[in-house]
Amino acid sequence: MGRITLEGMEFFACHGHYAEEKESGTRFLADVWMDTDTCPAATSDNIADALNYQEAYVCIRRVFEEGQYNLLEALASHCLDALFERFDGLQLAGIRVRKINPAMGGPIAGVSVSMERGRG
Secondary structure, X not given: OEEEEEEEEEEEEOOOOOHHHHHXXXXXXXXXXXXXXXXXXXXHOOHHHOOOHHHHHHHXXXXXXXXXXXXXXXXXXXXXHHHHHHOOOOOEEEEEEEEEOOOOOOOOOEEEEEEEEEOO
């Protein structure tokens, strides 16, 4: 078993509870970790035997860009759904979604939600 991690993916999207967030959008960062059997790819050195992390990035980007969610929890959950739907060999996956500089009434670097889910 091995872990593939995508770190610091940055997206501009219109997610949030408040109307101004949905209209003007904001920056988000996401980190994803995926546990899978990496032995076939390590042995063959062939991308066909690997969990293709470029395809994983595209799955996450689509969720950020094509959907609109009120809560970070829903956004993160839909990202995990997309990964498990795309990759049969994915055993465990987790995500951390951060909203950068959210409007909170004072200075704040960000707010984040993390979740992890196993297959089944």
